[in-house]
Amino acid sequence: MKFAIQVNEGPYTHEASVSALNFVKAALEAGHEIFRVFFYHDGVNNGTRYTSPPQDDINIANTWSALAKEHNMDLVVCVAAAQRRGIVDQGEQERNGKDGNNIADGFRISGLGQLIEAGIEADRTVVFGD
Amino acid sequence: MSDVKKFCYLNRKAPYGTVYAWESLEVVLIGAAFDQDCSLVFADDGVYQLMKGSDTTGLGIKNFSPTYSALGDYDIKKIYVEKESLEERGLSLDDLQHLVWEDEDEDYAEKDSIMVVTKDELAQILEEQDVVLSF
Numbered sequence: 001m002k003f004a005i006q007v008n009e010g011p012y013t014h015e016a017s018v019s020a021l022n023f024v025k026a027a028l029e030a031g032h033e034i035f036r037v038f039f040y041h042d043g044v045n046n047g048t049r050y051t052s053p054p055q056d057d058i059n060i061a062n063t064w065s066a067l068a069k070e071h072n073m074d075l076v077v078c079v080a081a082a083q084r085r086g087i088v089d090q091g092e093q094e095r096n097g098k099d100g101n102n103i104a105d106g107f108r109i110s111g112l113g114q115l116i117e118a119g120i121e122a123d124r125t126v127v128f129g130d
Numbered sequence: 131m132s133d134v135k136k137f138c139y140l141n142r143k144a145p146y147g148t149v150y151a152w153e154s155l156e157v158v159l160i161g162a163a164f165d166q167d168c169s170l171v172f173a174d175d176g177v178y179q180l181m182k183g184s185d186t187t188g189l190g191i192k193n194f195s196p197t198y199s200a201l202g203d204y205d206i207k208k209i210y211v212e213k214e215s216l217e218e219r220g221l222s223l224d225d226l227q228h229l230v231w232e233d234e235d236e237d238y239a240e241k242d243s244i245m246v247v248t249k250d251e252l253a254q255i256l257e258e259q260d261v262v263l264s265f
Contacts (some may be wrong), residue, residue, distance in 0.1 A: 070195065120164065125263070
């Protein structure tokens with residue numbers, strides 16, 4: 001089965017992101033396909049490479065990045081939500097005149113249309129949120 | 131692109147206290163361009179999103195409540211509001227904005243978009259959806 005995943009909450013405050021991670025891992029292990037993971041609302045905060053939690057805690061952003069690399073998975077951060085919350089890639093840095101960027105490996109910034117397209121293309125859409 | 135799917139946007143949170151209502155509306159407006167079979171559901175505190183007369187002057191944040199009246203122009207014709215959620219909050223249809231869409235086939239007659247449905251009817255509506263995006 002082909003899944004689309006929406007993550008509506010940031011890391012740590014809410015369990016939603018880790019639940020999504022666990023779901024995605026289990027789905028891949030069971031042979032399913034993840035069409036796309038779309039990060040929305042505070043979920044965009046999963047896409048920064050600047051988190052450094054204590055060593056005995058999970059690094060949620062890095063785990064997403066590693067999973068994306070291993071499975072060639074599409075991780076999309078909503079541009080409108082990202083702009084509000086300061087998640088920036090090279091293109092956004094240049095467009096908005098910022099002095100740096102913070103997008104994590106394996107994530108890309110794109111529009112809300114990517115969420116709708118994922119819903120259309122996937123067999124099931126699963127939303128993780130509050 | 132595949133066949134048309136039934137997309138439902140499920141709104142369960144009050145506006146302004148958190149950003150979910152506004153960012154949900156942004157998805158709805160973008161999603162309208164994809165020509166899917168769209169409906170909106172307002173339940174629990176989400177029914178407050180459609181209240182008449184919202185004024186955010188004292189909050190100092192953008193008032194997006196007038197945007198709901200534009201949904202008809204985006205071809206959103208089905209807005210379901212859960213009856214029990216209204217009643218539990220002492221609200222009725224009269225407390226909500228009058229949202230309409232124009233029927234091209236009937237000389238652009240204005241038709242009501244909001245349908246008040248029971249919890250059981252809503253369960254059936256959600257059951258029929260291909261995609262439910264919840265906010």
